[in-house]
Amino acid sequence: MRWGIIGVATVFLALFIVIPLINVFAQAFSKGLVPFFSAISHPDAVAAILLTLTVAAISVGLNLVFGVITAWAITKYEFPGKSLLITAIDLPFSVSPVIAGLVFVLLFGAQGYLGPGLLAYDIKVIFALPGIVLATVFVTFPFVARELIPLMREQGTQDEEAALSLGASGLRTFFRVTLPNVKWALLYGVLLCNARAMGEFGAVSVVSGHVRGETNTMPLHIEILYNEYQFMAAFAVASLLALLALVTLAAKVVLENRAVRD
């Protein structure tokens, strides 16, 4: 019985997770190292990698700030509409990314509510970097806030009150007391946020316009290569994303150990 259950779990994991993952790397290197490196150093691939890194850096940065502020507001203050805000945080998880992308097209597209106004000032949102960042921020918003809220709620406000009563300013209290208290949860949230930001496909696909070498992120680039039957090149770029997933996983384990030891 015991071995039966363990066996089912193991076989399932191997079949659906481990083998596909190995396959990604196997395909990427199927023609050897040189084609692999030429695939990932192709100008379009390099552009996609750089764009992905830029988008991830900006959106993780924004979500770090907004996530901390939101978690702070929810856990340290009482205000009307608080439960609505808590529900709203989860919205990006329950809405299909495609719809998220469409919302931004509707707002900022050439025929959208705000698009023509912005275009008059030569600000292009859709089919450009700002749109991709907006879509990514929307989709990855919950990660940081969701990691922080339970921890900050559990810790309450006493530490902050103690710091204030000892004469510390609000900023000092935040950087010396609040932030160190949640640092591991915050890092973990950032890590998950980053992984998702780099891997996001649906929402970005809608707003990006798929301009090669300009508005293609890594996932979009992979899809295009695949559709053009360049399987090896597609898997080469995909292997980079897979590597990111593995690094995230390892970092998660390290962080959890540190958090437990603290």
Add this chain to the structure above:
Amino acid sequence: MKIALHGVTKRFGDFPALHDVDLDIESGELVALLGPSGSGKTTLLRIIAGLAWPDEGEVRFDGEDALSRSVGERNVGFVFQQYALFRHMTVFENVAFGLRARPRRSRPRNAEIRAKVERLLDLVQLRSLGDRHPAQLSGGQRQRIALARALAIEPRILLLDEPFGALDAKVRKELRRWLRQLHDEIHVTSVFVTHDQEEALELADRVVVLDKGRVRQTGTPEEVYERPQSAFVHDFIGESMAVPVTIEAGAVRFAGRKLDLDPQGLSNGPASLFVRPYEVAVVPDAAEAALHGVVQRVHGFGPARRLEIVLREGEREHFIEVNAPRHDTIAIGQHVGLKPRAYRLFAAEKSSP
């Protein structure tokens, strides 16, 4: 530092936490805010600290308006119930926090900070623990570090929220004695909140008894214990028992019979007769006594031997516990008389809002 509160009122939504509280605390006093949970005592402490603001009323420190100042500007030391030590800092850094947080021009130099923190760690008798983290300390040690951290900023007032609430009984007693000594040494005006009457009576110069957001009585431990001014205070402080009686034409009556007790100036109507267990004489001959009942249980031994006696009032039964006479043998089921040597009568309270 003298603290004066006047007409302090605070509501949380519909719940009135404090109602028109007036209170004066003299410089150098050690005052206990005593009351059951929900009596508003912690809210009052937080208002003095500047961690909460009253809806109405004023708070003055030495005559100065304190409400226009934030908690950081009031220079109060606050010791939290769960200590609120900064878990990622060493004990040393915890105590030094208030000194390092000062604006640059008034911030002491590092050597001075070190010397001062070590002096404080000596004061709380934990000098050797400076390098530890709070998680490595026992509850009593954390409590003392929290106190050292609060004292580091040389507070004008020391405020303690249930300072011994989270400790076990033995540590609690020790720490209580130690805190009293410390106060006698440094003489900073101190206010602590407690729901434990023993703690309040033993430690404080003056006790403020709170109930449902109102101050019920203020006085020395002896005054509130010996001369309670209301049924609530009599009931809440010290062991006490109440028997419902009625006052009729200048006489106290129980179960329709007239008792040989003075009505203490109460006017006609329902009242409660309060006695303490050691102030009731048990007389074997029931007929001559005013109150009488049947012994239902005997428990304890030696000087702590107690009798549980049932008084009948028609269908209703009232239980009363008294110290047993030292040498008489009283059996369960025996009919005895009860003569209070000291007692208090309070008019029955109309159910207050």
